[in-house]
Amino acid sequence: MDDTPPSGVADGDAALAAFRRSIDNIDAALIHMLAERFRITQAVGQYKAARDLPAADPAREAAQIARLRRLAQEAQLDPEFGEKFLRFVIEEVIRHHDSAKKSHTSSSSSEVG
Amino acid sequence: MDDTPPSGVADGDAALAAFRRSIDNIDAALIHMLAERFRITQAVGQYKAARDLPAADPAREAAQIARLRRLAQEAQLDPEFGEKFLRFVIEEVIRHHDSAKKSHTSSSSSEVG
Numbered sequence: 290m291d292d293t294p295p296s297g298v299a300d301g302d303a304a305l306a307a308f309r310r311s312i313d314n315i316d317a318a319l320i321h322m323l324a325e326r327f328r329i330t331q332a333v334g335q336y337k338a339a340r341d342l343p344a345a346d347p348a349r350e351a352a353q354i355a356r357l358r359r360l361a362q363e364a365q366l367d368p369e370f371g372e373k374f375l376r377f378v379i380e381e382v383i384r385h386h387d388s389a390k391k392s393h394t395s396s397s398s399s400e401v402g
Numbered sequence: 403m404d405d406t407p408p409s410g411v412a413d414g415d416a417a418l419a420a421f422r423r424s425i426d427n428i429d430a431a432l433i434h435m436l437a438e439r440f441r442i443t444q445a446v447g448q449y450k451a452a453r454d455l456p457a458a459d460p461a462r463e464a465a466q467i468a469r470l471r472r473l474a475q476e477a478q479l480d481p482e483f484g485e486k487f488l489r490f491v492i493e494e495v496i497r498h499h500d501s502a503k504k505s506h507t508s509s510s511s512s513e514v515g
Contacts, residue, residue, distance in 0.1 A: 304449065305446065305449065305450075305455075308442055308445065308446045308449070309446075309462070311442050312439060312442055312443065312446075313466070313469070315435055315438060315439045315442070316439070316466070316469075316470060316473075316488070317473055318435055319432060319435050319436070319439075319487070320470055320473045320474050320477060320479060320484055320487070321473070321477050322428055322431055322432050322435070323432070323479060323483075323487065324474065324477035324478060324479035325428060325477075326425060326428045326429070326432070327479060328478075329421055329424050329425055329428070330425065332421065333418065333421045333422075333425075336417065336418065336421070337418075342418075349422070353426070353429070356426070356429075357429060357433055360429075360430055360433045360434070361433050361437070364433060364434050364437035364438075365437060365441075366433060366436060366437035366440060370436075370494055371433055373494075374432070374433070374436065374490075375429070377487075377490055381483055381486075
């Protein structure tokens with residue numbers, strides 16, 4: 290690469306690039322965590338379907354939301370966002386189970402974790 | 403707690419509880435990662451606003467989406483979900499900057515990372 294000219298803009302670009310490298314690392318971690326979470330909810334769905342356990346568990350879901358709101362607050366993240374994020378992930382879990390239902394007629398579950 | 407009766411259901415509950423402990427650990431990690439990501443995008447927003455750098459960067463966003471889709475695929479996560487997730491997070495970053503704009507009339511930015 291060229292030498293960085295000692296201008297404000299070039300300094301800016303270097304600082305911005307550093308911020309972005311951190312964001313990219315965090316995003317990679319998030320994607321891998323989400324992949325692992327879906328591996329587990331998939332296993333839970335199969336587990337429950339095999340035992341005819343009820344797919345949904347509203348008490349569990351309420352406890353998850355309350356906990357994530359509290360964790361978000363502790364991490365200085367908007368608790369509304371903590372809840373919105375969990376609902377976003379749950380929707381995807383349901384979507385996965387719906388696709389599974391289409392391929393396997395009788396062994397699906399909408400367990401959301 | 404009572405002794406666990408040696409029934410199939412009780413075995414089921416123990417296995418389900420173990421799955422759920424893993425899900426809860428992953429969710430806590432996700433929330434803390436997201437909190438850190440928003441700390442950085444907030445700093446980026448302030449940084450760009452102070453230097454009158456353009457808030458949006460479509461080329462950066464396209465590169466992020468392509469990379470997250472690739473990472474998702476490698477992790478056996480639906481690439482569509484990888485992209486949907488990034489867009490969900492970006493929407494929240496924009497919402498943060500919009501709220502910031504309301505409190506500080508001239509120093510906002512919709513930098514999304």
